Amino acid sequence: MDSDCIQSIAAVISSIASAFAVYFAYKTIIANRKNIFIRDKHQLAITLRDLHLKFQQDWGSFKFSNYPEEQNIIMASKYIISPELYKDLMGLMVKLHQFEKSGDVDFDLKDVVAEDISTLFESVSCTQRLDE
Numbered sequence: 001m002d003s004d005c006i007q008s009i010a011a012v013i014s015s016i017a018s019a020f021a022v023y024f025a026y027k028t029i030i031a032n033r034k035n036i037f038i039r040d041k042h043q044l045a046i047t048l049r050d051l052h053l054k055f056q057q058d059w060g061s062f063k064f065s066n067y068p069e070e071q072n073i074i075m076a077s078k079y080i081i082s083p084e085l086y087k088d089l090m091g092l093m094v095k096l097h098q099f100e101k102s103g104d105v106d107f108d109l110k111d112v113v114a115e116d117i118s119t120l121f122e123s124v125s126c127t128q129r130l131d132e
Helices: 002-033 038-057 068-079 083-102 107-124
Strands: none
Touching (some): 038 068
16 A cells, blocks of 8 residues: 555656646747747848948949849848838838839939938848847
């Protein structure tokens, strides 16, 4: 009878320990789920920052077609960011291509378009922690 009691107590303690292990494993999986694409999000944020800086420094002769790797990173971000942000990024890419094709248009008009593009860059740039 004593051995049955000891086995029962050991089984109960083992069950409680397994429940805790399952609970903490579940919490870890949930916490890491949002971080699975953190590297890709970080790469996108850095790419957008660098493009914005390059555009601000040399907007007069900026050619978006000279940055195919950056374009690929932006296009590949479709499944790691929200659909609204992706739509804004596509709008930014269209504006940058149109800006490049505008060529030697009136300087004042090109300046206004460059300001609009700079505002678009600021609206899509990273403003919060990437793991949230």
